[in-house]
Amino acid sequence: MQITKNLHDTEYDYLLSGRIDGPAAHQLEVEVLAAIRAGATRIYINLAEATFLCSAAIRVILQYHRQLKAQGKSLLISRTSPEIDQILELTGFRDSVVEKT
Amino acid sequence: MRVESEFTLLATHDAAQLVAEQWERFAATADIPSEVAFAADHALTEHVQNLVDHGHANGLSVTFNALDGRLVLTVEDDGVAYNPLDAPEPDLSLPIEQRPIGGLGVHLIRKLMDSVHYERTDGKNRLEMVKGWTR
Numbered sequence: 001m002q003i004t005k006n007l008h009d010t011e012y013d014y015l016l017s018g019r020i021d022g023p024a025a026h027q028l029e030v031e032v033l034a035a036i037r038a039g040a041t042r043i044y045i046n047l048a049e050a051t052f053l054c055s056a057a058i059r060v061i062l063q064y065h066r067q068l069k070a071q072g073k074s075l076l077i078s079r080t081s082p083e084i085d086q087i088l089e090l091t092g093f094r095d096s097v098v099e100k101t
Numbered sequence: 102m103r104v105e106s107e108f109t110l111l112a113t114h115d116a117a118q119l120v121a122e123q124w125e126r127f128a129a130t131a132d133i134p135s136e137v138a139f140a141a142d143h144a145l146t147e148h149v150q151n152l153v154d155h156g157h158a159n160g161l162s163v164t165f166n167a168l169d170g171r172l173v174l175t176v177e178d179d180g181v182a183y184n185p186l187d188a189p190e191p192d193l194s195l196p197i198e199q200r201p202i203g204g205l206g207v208h209l210i211r212k213l214m215d216s217v218h219y220e221r222t223d224g225k226n227r228l229e230m231v232k233g234w235t236r
Binding site: 019021022023054058059062063066083087090091092093096097 | 209
């Protein structure tokens with residue numbers, strides 16, 4: 001997996017490309033934690049170029065989505081590929097964590 | 102045309118990645134449709150990662166079998182008795198704040214494959230995951 005980060009003030013955008021498996025889920029968590037520590041108020045995760053999304057990565061997204069929401073901040077998925085959208089739909093979390101356009 | 106591949110590996114932290122690499126090669130060789138390959142890739146990764154994280158297995162034996170539009174994935178391990186199908190189905194109607202975060206991997210396996218069967222024989226766990234397709 002490759003992570004590209006774009007930063008605008010306290011808004012963080014992460015573009016995740018390729019296979020998001022167990023090690024990549026850990027890498028994502030490290031990035032998100034660093035953003036939170038740096039004062040991020042909005043975190044967007046773009047999965048349009050992701051080819052695989054394991055449950056460990058979904059757990060990371062859910063955990064920090066909940067944590068930030070409770071603090072009046074946000075972590076949302078900004079875009080998905082059709083394949084990743086299917087995985088999120090099957091878990092029942094898609095409507096909660098994918099940004100509504 | 103029947104295409105089959107069988108291999109063994111240690112249940113180390115990189116086992117899921119190694120199985121995924123074997124699967125990618127097999128799916129190309131056996132000309133598995135992309136949506137079936139995608140589902141099987143997820144099912145294999147989730148199950149093998151669960152075994153590595155929680156199964157206390159030393160070794161895994163994996164078989165891929167494709168014949169006439171039917172794919173059978175079999176994973177055998179020598180860990181503690183563990184039937185992933187004992188895990189309750191998550192309640193998708195609960196608000197996100199109340200949903201348990203665990204158990205997603207087994208849920209995905211159930212949803213992505215047509216059928217999943219578990220048995221414990223000779224001190225080993227055996228999970229068979231099946232998915233079919235028509236062209």
